[in-house]
Amino acid sequence: MIPTPHINVAEKGIIAETVLLPGDPLRAKFIAENYLDNPVQFNSVRNMYGYTGTYKGKKISVKGTGMGMPSIGIYSYELIHFYGVKNLIRIGSCGSLQKDVKVRDIVVGMAACTNSNYANQYNLPGTFAPVASWELLRKAVDIAGQKGIDVKVGNILSSDTFYDDDPEDWKKWARMGVLAVEMEAAALYMNAARAGVNALCILTVSDSLVSHEATTSEERQNSFTQMMDIALELA
Numbered sequence: 001m002i003p004t005p006h007i008n009v010a011e012k013g014i015i016a017e018t019v020l021l022p023g024d025p026l027r028a029k030f031i032a033e034n035y036l037d038n039p040v041q042f043n044s045v046r047n048m049y050g051y052t053g054t055y056k057g058k059k060i061s062v063k064g065t066g067m068g069m070p071s072i073g074i075y076s077y078e079l080i081h082f083y084g085v086k087n088l089i090r091i092g093s094c095g096s097l098q099k100d101v102k103v104r105d106i107v108v109g110m111a112a113c114t115n116s117n118y119a120n121q122y123n124l125p126g127t128f129a130p131v132a133s134w135e136l137l138r139k140a141v142d143i144a145g146q147k148g149i150d151v152k153v154g155n156i157l158s159s160d161t162f163y164d165d166d167p168e169d170w171k172k173w174a175r176m177g178v179l180a181v182e183m184e185a186a187a188l189y190m191n192a193a194r195a196g197v198n199a200l201c202i203l204t205v206s207d208s209l210v211s212h213e214a215t216t217s218e219e220r221q222n223s224f225t226q227m228m229d230i231a232l233e234l235a
């Protein structure tokens, strides 16, 4: 069934087997224009831009996912099931839940807790633990080590809410050792698990719920560059 309802690509080979997934479609455009050779735009439905180009000669795509689990759930499902994508690497931002996870740090999501009901669709007789692909996780940590980039690896929270009714809720996740909060990884990890493909989530810390610090967009650039160095090498 291609083109799919949300990606107007009529042929399978146009999207690479490895796709980088920022939330912001304009970030996808920026990455395509600044990091890929010969980028060609493949999607414009809902302005959720996607591009395919090459990096060091290897074919790679980059596509916006939008915010939240339903949105990344749709795009990752279509990429996996209709376009043959095998490696899905989310690159995004997160809020720190721990004192020693500072703004501008890089967090790699080994697993993703969630307050969402996304897993309900699988009718499991219990709860599911969404985890990253071990292959991608190990490779990302190796690459970071080789490049001298410090990364914090651990559990993250994929929240359905950015504005919580109880502003103290995050502390309950923090005391379980969860490093940071974002809004997409758990759905990505579940879609990948169900389909038997690989997913990983790499994040820069844009703000801290602990210290209430936030980064400016200029300050974010350096950690964004480091995150991109890891993601592109991984691809």
Ligand code: HPA
Pocket (backbone or CB within 6 Å): 093, 094, 095, 096, 159, 161, 162, 181, 182, 183, 206, 207
């Ligand atoms: N909450 C949820 N998602 C986020 C945050 C946050 O504080 N910061 C960046 N992404």
